[in-house]
Structure formats: structure tokens, C-alpha cells
Amino acid sequence: MKLPIFIADAFTAKAFRGNPAAVCLLENKLDEDMHQNIAREMNLSETAFIRKLHPTDSFTQSSCFGLRWFTPASEVPLCGHATLASAAVLFHKIKNVNSTLTFVTLSGELKARKAEDGIILDLPLYPAHPQDFHEVKDLIKTAIGDTRVQDIRYSPDTRKLLVRLSDTYDRSFLENLKVSTQDLLQAETTGKVRGLILTLKGEPGGQTQAFDFYSRYFAPWVGVAEDPVTGSAHTVLSSYWSQELGKKDMRAFQCSRRGGELEISLRPDGRVDIRGVLRLL
Known part of the structure; x- marks a missing residue:
């Protein structure tokens, strides 16, 4: 099985700064334990898995995808830098045609939109x-x-x-x-x-x-x-x-x-x- 995996340094414009994330594009459903195995192999703070929500979806044309995040040890309910990396891969590597993407996640729907300089994430705000x-x-x-x-x-x-x-x-x-x-x-x-x-x-x-x-x-x-x-x-x-x-x-x-x-x-x-x-x- 071959899976396309990309690496991006998030929240920085300099190489080897910011937070590196792995982004994996899933054409088909992945065995549940494989998510964790791949994240452990990547050994970054998070590995993101982008999946199509419908068989007819396209990574270049669709605007809504499923998104999950795994550390080397466990799945997490929210990850900002790997969401930023996921949007960047779709926008800049896959050449997705949309200006805004929606990700269906454990933290609800998150949006990422192109900006003149970078990407803007729409995230929940949690009181402390x-x-x-x-x-x-x-x-x-x-x-x-x-x-x-x-x-x-x-x-x-x-x-x-x-x-x-x-x-x-x-x-x-x-x-x-x-x-x-x-x-x-x-x-x-x-x-x-x-x-x-x-x-x-x-x-x-x-x-x-x-x-x-x-x-x-x-x-x-x-x-x-x-x-x-x-x-x-x-x-x-x-x-x-x-x-x-x-x-x-x-x-x-x-x-x-x-x-x-x-x-x-x-x-x-x-x-x-x-x-x-x-x-x-």
C-alpha cells in the first residue's frame, strides 16, 4: 500500500523552524490501527489524515474533507498546526481550486481559508x-x-x-x-x-x-x-x-x-x- 505523505513546517516561513507536521491523503479507508502505526513511524508531534467523505469526492475539486490527528502515542481531538499543514498541502501541493476548505473533525467543523500571506484557521475558542x-x-x-x-x-x-x-x-x-x-x-x-x-x-x-x-x-x-x-x-x-x-x-x-x-x-x-x-x- 502506497500513501502520499507530505511534511510541512507550520507557523514559520523559515526552514527547520515552527512545528513540523505530516499530512497523509487517504484515497480509501484505512485500517484503524494503521493511523497510529503511521503516526508512530512519522514520530512528529502530529500526523494528519485527510479523507474523502464521499466516493465521488476529489482532493482537487471538493471543499469538505474528514480530518483526524494522531501523536506518536494517541489520537487527539484538536490540532492547529497539522490543520494548517493539511490546508497548505491541499491548496499548494494538490492545487485544490477552492479558497476555503472545511474539515470535519472531533472538534466539529473547522475552516481554513487562503490569505494573502498564509492561511487562516477558524477554530473554537475555549474559556479557562x-x-x-x-x-x-x-x-x-x-x-x-x-x-x-x-x-x-x-x-x-x-x-x-x-x-x-x-x-x-x-x-x-x-x-x-x-x-x-x-x-x-x-x-x-x-x-x-x-x-x-x-x-x-x-x-x-x-x-x-x-x-x-x-x-x-x-x-x-x-x-x-x-x-x-x-x-x-x-x-x-x-x-x-x-x-x-x-x-x-x-x-x-x-x-x-x-x-x-x-x-x-x-x-x-x-x-x-x-x-x-x-x-x-
Whole structure:
């Protein structure tokens, strides 16, 4: 069996930056366990599988497809960067004729539309609620030690824990922070938390480009130690920082070793547009 598989670096215009995703086009139905086997073989944070919804559909002509995402360890309900990569493969490699694509996923219908510079994803927006520190103190202590914390929120929809570091820290502190992801698995075994977001308020522009907020994301519970650039985490971050900053339009930078930029715009319908560029390999 031969399957066309593409690799794209999402949320970056530079080679070997951003978040790499594998995209697999399925002409026919795939045995269920093969999805996980292929994702494990790709060994990227996510592998996306695009499938036709009807036998008469065409990857070049149709505008609606099924989409699933797998880490090397498990299927996940939402993945932003692999959705961006999927749209880019259809638009730029397969030459799909439509300007907007709809993906039917575990998180409902997601849309991706061509933009003058990049692709815009229409994603859900998930609120994060105040979280009692004592319930998660062991996890936070394990993750960041004595680092000062300004706020803690929890998103029940995504099972992501958002930890905002003190405003006294800067971007370089977050970038250099050492997090032992293996220890996180021992610190949180209840299943409540499936992803840990560390975030920091942005800095005004000077010699460096201005961003509204920074983040890093860890998800060893689904087989991803640290994700380079995470669209799904920004469905929570966008909601939080919009309230904190009083802004609907924001620029974000994820401070992983590879790094990546996201442009965010909260929509009147309670969803969020996330624009990203990418580089197809």
C-alpha cells in the first residue's frame, strides 16, 4: 500500500523552524490501527489524515474533507498546526481550486481559508476558569520549581492547565526555563490535565518584534514532551489574554527551541481566527 505523505513546517516561513507536521491523503479507508502505526513511524508531534467523505469526492475539486490527528502515542481531538499543514498541502501541493476548505473533525467543523500571506484557521475558542493552586501545586512545582506564578487557569473543554508566570520575567527567562517533562507524568496521574501551558505577558517593541504574549506547551500525557508551536493551546490562550489585555487582535510567539508566530483575531461568533504561514518540505 502506497500513501502520499507530505511534511510541512507550520507557523514559520523559515526552514527547520515552527512545528513540523505530516499530512497523509487517504484515497480509501484505512485500517484503524494503521493511523497510529503511521503516526508512530512519522514520530512528529502530529500526523494528519485527510479523507474523502464521499466516493465521488476529489482532493482537487471538493471543499469538505474528514480530518483526524494522531501523536506518536494517541489520537487527539484538536490540532492547529497539522490543520494548517493539511490546508497548505491541499491548496499548494494538490492545487485544490477552492479558497476555503472545511474539515470535519472531533472538534466539529473547522475552516481554513487562503490569505494573502498564509492561511487562516477558524477554530473554537475555549474559556479557562480560575484554578485552585493547591489542587495542582505538585504539578506546577514539578514543572517550574520556585518560579513565581501570577495566575492559574484550567480549561475543562481541552483539559489544558494554563500557568501564567509573573510579569517580572521576560521572554528569555521562559525560553531558557528547564522543564522535566518525564517528571510531569508522575506528578499528574488523575487524567484531569492533558496539556500544560506556560505563558507570559508580552513586551513592548524595541529592538525585537513586539508580541502580546509568549508561551510554551507540554503534553507528555499524549506522547508529546514539548510541542514547538501549538494551535490548540492558542484556542485557550486567545480567550485568556483577550480578557487580560482587552484586545481582540493579538500577536503571539511560542518560545520553543524551534519557535513560531501566530496572528490571532477573536471573532464576533465566539470563535477565533488564527493566521499562520508555513513552509512545505
